[in-house]
Amino acid sequence: MDAVIKNFPNDVGEDQDGESRSVARPSEEEAKAAVELLLRWIGEDPAREGLLDTPKRVARAYQELFSGYGDSLEEILGRTFEEVSGYDELVLVKDIPFFSHCEHHMVPIIGKAHVGYLPDGRVLGLSKIARVVDAFGRRLQTQESLTAQIADSIDKTLKPRGVAVMIEAEHMCMVMRGVQKIGSTTLTSTFTGVFKTEPQEQARFMSMLRGKD
Ligand SMILES: Nc1nc2c(ncn2[C@@H]2O[C@H](COP(=O)(O)OP(=O)(O)OP(=O)(O)O)[C@@H](O)[C@H]2O)c(=O)[nH]1
Numbered sequence: 001m002d003a004v005i006k007n008f009p010n011d012v013g014e015d016q017d018g019e020s021r022s023v024a025r026p027s028e029e030e031a032k033a034a035v036e037l038l039l040r041w042i043g044e045d046p047a048r049e050g051l052l053d054t055p056k057r058v059a060r061a062y063q064e065l066f067s068g069y070g071d072s073l074e075e076i077l078g079r080t081f082e083e084v085s086g087y088d089e090l091v092l093v094k095d096i097p098f099f100s101h102c103e104h105h106m107v108p109i110i111g112k113a114h115v116g117y118l119p120d121g122r123v124l125g126l127s128k129i130a131r132v133v134d135a136f137g138r139r140l141q142t143q144e145s146l147t148a149q150i151a152d153s154i155d156k157t158l159k160p161r162g163v164a165v166m167i168e169a170e171h172m173c174m175v176m177r178g179v180q181k182i183g184s185t186t187l188t189s190t191f192t193g194v195f196k197t198e199p200q201e202q203a204r205f206m207s208m209l210r211g212k213d
């Protein structure tokens with residue numbers, strides 16, 4: 001064991017029960033041995049030339065694909081600034097591409113996130129919204145949790161009048177295996193604040209998303 005990483009599956013530093021959690025992290029050698037085992041599990045020979053460096057490559061690729069566990073939401077969302085022009089209308093960043101992995105099969109989820117909020121004096125740098133999507137996307141996920149985590153983290157740190165998040169994604173566990181439904185898309189949405197309490201705000205988000213505003 002060479003380190004202990006904090007696992008933040010559901011929120012900024014908390015698990016689904018609201019308690020902070022940490023898991024023991026194996027060494028890179030241990031991770032490589034696990035990949036070698038999986039190679040044998042699929043019927044491969046880890047000793048053949050083409051596969052000699054594969055455990056190392058996979059262990060490193062996993063570090064990149066799952067780098068979200070190391071991202072600090074406080075750092076990403078900590079820098080907000082006052083909107084001096086007095087703009088207090090909907091800010092919508094749409095079509096943010098992301099790659100995630102489903103927590104059931106550990107295969108890719110490929111999709112787009114649409115994130116909107118109604119400022120209450122302070123605004124976020126636009127790139128930070130895309131960074132939040134990546135920070136939660138680069139973890140094992142369900143689409144529902146991903147949607148809720150993006151909304152919650154922006155809601156808690158920026159404290160806007162409301163946050164609206166919609167995600168459209170294709171789950172490779174439904175495409176490449178199992179029911180094999182190529183082209184099926186899953187849509188999820190979550191609303192906080194006035195998007196929840198005022199139907200016309202939610203309708204405005206939806207029509208702006210569809211380009212009708
Ligand atoms: N709600 C939800 N379900 C998901 C998501 N990603 C994958 N799943 C589903 O998780 C379920 C896991 O079902 P299980 O019956 O335990 O696993 P399985 O035998 O591999 O299921 P099949 O995919 O039907 O073959 C499947 O129905 C997947 O489609 C997600 O983001 N949200």
Ligand SMILES: [Zn+2]
Nearest residue numbers: 102104105173
């Ligand atoms: Zn899956």
